[in-house]
Amino acid sequence: MIIIKGKSVFKAIAIGKLAFYKRGKQQIKRYHIDSVQDEIKRFQKARDSAVSELKKLYDKALKEVGEASALIFEIHQMMLLDDDYNESIENIIKTQNINAEFAIGTTSDNFSQMFASMEDSYMRERAHDIKDISDRVLNKLLGVEFDFINSKEPVIIAADDLAPSETVQLDKSKVLGFITLYGSSNSHTAILARSMNIASVINANGILNDSYAGKMTIIDGFTGNIYIEPDDATLSRLSAKKALEEEKIRLLENYKGKPNITIDGKKIEIYANIGNISDMAAVLKNDAGGIGLFRSEFIYLESKTYPTENEQFSIYKTAAENMAGKKTIIRTLDIGADKKINYFNLPHEENPALGYRAIRICLTRPEIFKTQLRAIFRASAFGNISIMFPMITSLCEIQKIKEIVKEVQNELETENIPFNKNTELGIMIETPAAALISDILAKEVDFFSIGTNDLTQYTLAMDRQNQKLEEFLNPYHTSILRLIKLVCDNGHKNGIWVGICGELGSDLNLTETLLSIGIDELSVSPPNILPLRKKVIETDISKIENKIF
Amino acid sequence: MEQIKYVIKDNAGIHARPAGLLVKLAKEFESSITIEKDGKTADARKILAVMSLGAKKDDEITVKIDGNDAESAANKIKEFLENNL
Known part of the structure; x- marks a missing residue:
């Protein structure tokens, strides 16, 4: 053992x-073969098996994430069956009397170099696709079976x-x-x-x-x-x-269908955080009261190019329809920092967490932002959708967002496309700046959702990806709890609800503290919903001693 | 023989997605279909060749179609270009 x-x-x-889980980093040996015909057959068999694997991936992706995201697997099939690609491999085997692996490696290098030398940065990225399809065949030949x-x-x-x-x-x-x-x-x-x-x-x-x-x-x-x-x-x-x-x-199953009401009668909303439309099953299975954080970036991460309005619309619509009238809070694109997308062509940054990300990208590239907003507003006609904006630091950002929202609504009206005019607009409070001016921001929006992961990293000045800092990072730091209380008080003074959608929300050690602060909503990953409901039902807020401040 | 001249309007040009769809469409017809850009010619049934044209927004491409079903192919391809590129 x-x-x-x-x-x-x-x-x-x-x-x-x-x-x-191994990536294709095989050692390719070059050796002479006895029979060219057999070697070509060996290649073709491996290629066909790779193509049928891609077919399965396509069918699976089609079911789980929709046609737009699945298409890449079909394109990979076409690339593998491309005449030029196959002729090149077979010619190398024939003329040099060598093994299929080496022929594939050489062909892959040649084609990917051709793409890598193109002017257009998007096309340069296609070199990866060539490597990807070649690796898939090589995995079959070398028996690196990870399927x-x-x-x-x-x-x-x-x-x-x-x-x-x-x-x-x-x-x-x-x-x-x-x-x-x-x-x-x-x-x-x-x-x-x-x-x-x-x-x-x-x-x-x-x-x-x-x-x-x-x-x-x-x-x-x-x-x-x-x-x-x-x-x-x-x-x-x-x-x-x-x-x-x-x-x-x-x-815990016994807690399904029960309301989240504390012993002393306060109702708490418990919603789900989701990162993919395929999480919808888990949301429904765990009896979430709504979706408190729909991380829309997966639509962009799974796409090879900017997702279109229609692609996005059908995903948001599916989510809203599945929730059948329950609140569905869609967070607009939050990329940059740890989430990178090639086709956005974002430059390398020394300090990405403090850099060009989330709403900062959306406000400087309004065409991307507007496409997403149009898709969300169109879906708002099919369910109870709210929109939430990430990484807010100032009032003028909210004003700019509202101008763009207005433009989108006007466009939809002119085009006679139905949408819900009363869609709630909220912001994430995940910077100390937003928390400290939450009294000002509360007058502009319909709700606050506190993103404790980023709020913690920015307040404590500790990179949450840095393993060395884990021993210093105290998620219960008094500064964080004070900021949460400040945001909650300011929200309530202005008549809006305040929730938490970061990891702290699902930490059962902290539930009593958060409820005593006055938090109205907790949004957690689907498996945490029922344990949290149990905790809420067993809590008596009036008996909690306030120990933090 | 049918010939279509088309100036690309899509911001990303003939990227992987439309190239894939175009190849799929071209395979539905018997006629030979080629795409030309700046003197380079690609067989529309070959996805790598189509992508390697590197056709971007504002580039002009010429599609040449020759064969029995050239006319219906030309109509379909024209429709495809207008909707996707």
Whole structure:
């Protein structure tokens, strides 16, 4: 039995075989072959198998994220079947009498160089597509089998870290847990694990050892320990613990359908944070009262170019219709900082968290902002949609936003397109600046939602992606709680509701404190809804002693 | 033979998405279909060739269609260009 220690980001236990998520970085050897015909057949077989894999990915993406996002997998199929690409590979095999891998590698280099040398930055990026399709075929030839769709049993996945574009391709029903070498508790993989309700451990030094592949593994999300080939005692101890936890989750089911009312009668709204339209199932399953944070950036992250108004409209409409009259708060594009999108061509920044991001991009590139706003307003005719703007620091930003909103509404009116004129407009309070002038901002908007992740990083001047700072980062810092109280008081004085949509909202140790401050709404990832409802129902606000200030 | 001249209006030019859709459309017809830009010619059935033209906004492209179903192909392609590019 080997024990590896890491940092747990979700308290659950996973038991299953370990599989590595590997990117195509194969060593390609060059060697002469005996039969050109056989080698060409070998290539064609691998290529066809890669094409059928892409077909499956296309069908899956079509169901989960819609045609616009799925199209890339169809384009990759076309590229793999492109005559020039295939002729090049087959010619190299024939004329040089060498192996398919080398021919593919050479062809891939040639074509990607052709794209890389083009003037247009978007086209230069297509070099990655060529590498991507070539790697897919090489994986087949070299037997680097990492195909979740064909994998029969669910596995625990280990990787250095996973990018959003990689996790979107994962078949979530085949994933028991995540182990990563890098990452922080706010990295994409950690957030994904929490939204999926599965065990996940980060900073697991030593996990990427090839000899562990396929071995029985346990993740203990309560301690952060990982056991490779656990002994019988460990296996039975953790299996029992796993069963106990699952029983607790079953008991939580009793809280479905119950209102979130405290012992002393205050109603708290509990909404869901979602990062993809595919999370809708989890939102409904966990009985959320609404969507408190719809992270619209996934639409942009999954697209190879700017998503059109119609593509966005159909996604927002689906969300609003699924929520059937419950509040659906869509946050406008929040990219920059840790979320980068190639086709936006954002320059490299030394300090991206303090840089060109979120509303700052939207206000300087109004064409992108207006496309999104038009799509959201059009969807507002199909449900109870509100709009929320991220990264606000000043009153004049809100005034500019409102001017653009007005323009969009006027356009829609002229075009006779229906929308809800009374759509609530709110802002995220995630900068100390916005918190400190929240009395002024409250007069301009319909609600506040406090983004505690960014508010914490900006208030404490600590980069939340920096692993070295985790020991200094106190999420319960008095400064944060004071800012939350200030925002809440200022909101209430001006008659608007105040919610929290950051990680603090789901921290049950802090629920009493937040309720005693007067928070009206908590928006958390879907699996946290029922535990939070239980906590709210068991809380008596009148008996909470105010210990913070 | 049919010939279509078209100036691209889409901001991103013939990027991956429209190139893919164009290739799909071209494969529906028997006729040979080529796209020319600045002296470079690409077979409209080959996605890498179409993309490598690097056709951007305000570039003029010429589509040449030759074969039995050239006329209906030309109509469809014209419609496609106007709607997507």
